[in-house]
Amino acid sequence: MNKQDYILSIKDLKTQFKVGKRIVKAVDGVTLDVRRGKTLGLVGESGCGKSVTAHSIMQLLPKAATIVDGEIQFRPKDKPEFNILKYKRTDKKLRSMRGKQISMIFQDPMSSLNPVYRVGDQIVENIRQHENISKKQAIKKTVDMLKMLSIPMAEERIKDYPHQFSGGMKQRVMIAMGLISDPELLIADEPTTALDVTIQAQILDLMRHMQDQLGFTIIIITHNMGIVADMADDIAVMYMGKIMEYGTKEDIFLRPSHPYTKALLKSVPVLGNGGNERLEPIRGNTPDPSEMPEGCSFMPRCDMATEACNKAAPNVDIGGGHMVRCWHSKGGAPHE
């Protein structure tokens, strides 16, 4: 594949938090390519570093966090590529990138809108930050976008405040805000976790529909294997700050090769099985990230662990870009 086919290439990203005297390696050497126009699903349990990875791309990290190493190559269409990490977070280049070329939708729509401003004004502000157009034009653009996201009576609703919207409607507003300046990459961080399942289905449908129409790339971050099966083209499975397995949706669901991916798939109930198959839980707990085990971080919970796992596992391509970070898949032979 050509370099230009990847909109974003992350190489060996390391983001660390300082908590008191301890160092927490939230993201510990993430390497990831995102295909242009496709959807990448980043899955993992809470604390695995999936959100920190996303925030590192946007350089929207809290003060306690520092990116200690790595590069994030962003390749906008018709513009020269650049390494996001080369710039300071307050740099003009990044300020014009955020919300314009790359936008982000956050988990909790209730707390990501400003409660004291009208919904319309918050979107208009976003447009006028990046485009030199009149307020009137910006309002028209906002109304058109909200209509596209099937918000009824959009002309009236832009004058409402966030508390007058339901959870699903607020998330639509967030999506409108994310898409209003025609971004090339949309990062959705658990976009439906705070919503009910029927509303979740609405929002996921909407994101897919908008992607078909506008052709942007999506990185969707979630802990729900069902959502990635539904939405993603490519999937990266994260555990303790590292990508354990990366491949196409088919690679992950039909040919899972990392013990963690396999265990994760076996530990969630699948609708329609009627409770016949007993779940196989992953034993133990996720280790404290400040006391990460030497070697493979999944080793203490892994059924396949051997002597070799005391050393950090290599990241091996087992065929066609299907990457697995495990000693037991070395040489490309799946270990059954």
Added chain:
Amino acid sequence: MNNQNEARDVLLDLKNIKKYYPIQAGIFRKTVGHVKAVDDVSLYVKKGETLGLVGESGCGKTTLGKCIVRLHRPTSGELRYKFGNKYRNLLSLNKKESLDARKKIQMVFQDPYSSLNPVKNIFTAFDEPLKIHGWSNADERKDRIAELLESVNLRADYMYRYPNEFSGGQRQRICIARAMCVNPELIVCDEPVSALDVSIQAQVLNLMKDLQKELGLTYVFIAHDLSVVEYMSDRIAVMYLGKVVELASAKRLYYHFEHPYTEALLSAIPIPKIGGEKRQRIVLEGDVPSPANPPAGCRFHTRCHKSMDICKTQAPTFRPLKNDPDHMVACHLADTADA
């Protein structure tokens, strides 16, 4: 009716349970309306089974659970519970009988972080209910607590630790052990795994299944995640806006649903599998209406993809199907008995 209950081995029989919360306004706190959180629900729970309650947030599933353990007193209705071989209404017991009944019905809450008192160690948290329920010997109590912790795969010496020393999954196991300390017959579990990570959920679910088998417990299992409810339950009741719209065996519900809401709910759940037959997804429009002012007729008609004229005016009754008396539906379209 009692004979029918005997035949089915019913442990708890809910009859026309209603729970209305008053909406008060103005300086005199005048009641201006009611939130009908649970509106006329009749269900029964068989001994030794798991009855699953599913629905979206605000459908009244938690309120119903809290009515069963009598954390809330229902506005009207009866909770008939089997004591020995007699059915008694839990809402008309005297004080002593009531204490005895509380021993039989316990609850596990959703959030294991807020349901354990952070300033009491595990021993104290378990000791208090045991004392109240008549375990007067301190040594026996201690042995009992050790035994309980071991039954949920925790070490007995953990009893002197404080809640902050445990992970989420461990805390939820402690909560389950606490619910079991007075030897209950029925445990109401309100979203016991939704606050836990996926890899931990399976540990807790399997533990609950094992304990049920071992001790013959009966569960009312409340959750919004249909895949979890299906895994745990024998029968599932689907709730929408304070009413039960469908009740069927867990094995049957996925393939032979009757109510359009069940259909939509099932199709909305993302399945962690690819390939296979493509499911047709029904995306419901709009949001759940307010339970303070539910739509007339069938409560689901505003979002229903099969809505007819009759649905707008006439509320369907909750009736068994013609060809399966154990499968009950509240829908005009279903082929119910004596329609």
